[in-house]
Amino acid sequence: MFRVKLLVVFTTTLLLAAMAACGGGAAKTANNLSSPGQTPTPTPTGGTIWQKVNVPTAATQLNYIAFNSSNHWFIADRNQGFYRSTDQGATWTKINAGLTTTLG
Secondary structure, X not given: OHHHHHHHHHHHHHHXXXXXXXXXXOEOOOOXXXXXXXXXXXXXXXXXXXXXXXXXXXXXXXXXEXXXXXXXXXXXXXXXXXXXXXXXOOXXXXXXXXXOXXXX
């Protein structure tokens, strides 16, 4: 149980640091409500709204995350190997073909 909590905390911290280094995400203010009567969500300093990012279900022991200049995201999982996302983490593709080891 402690290992799972540690993984969640580590992954969340890593993704938050990466997003902060990249300038956050799409800017949205609390006044942009999708329907009348909706309660506004607090807006973080700078007017940026954070978005949840998916990771592959099989990737349970993430070790690293990296980004390249083409906006491709890469993660390394200790057991499952390496994954790439070309849509900011919405979907992931395993990229282990041709590698001598998949120990991320």
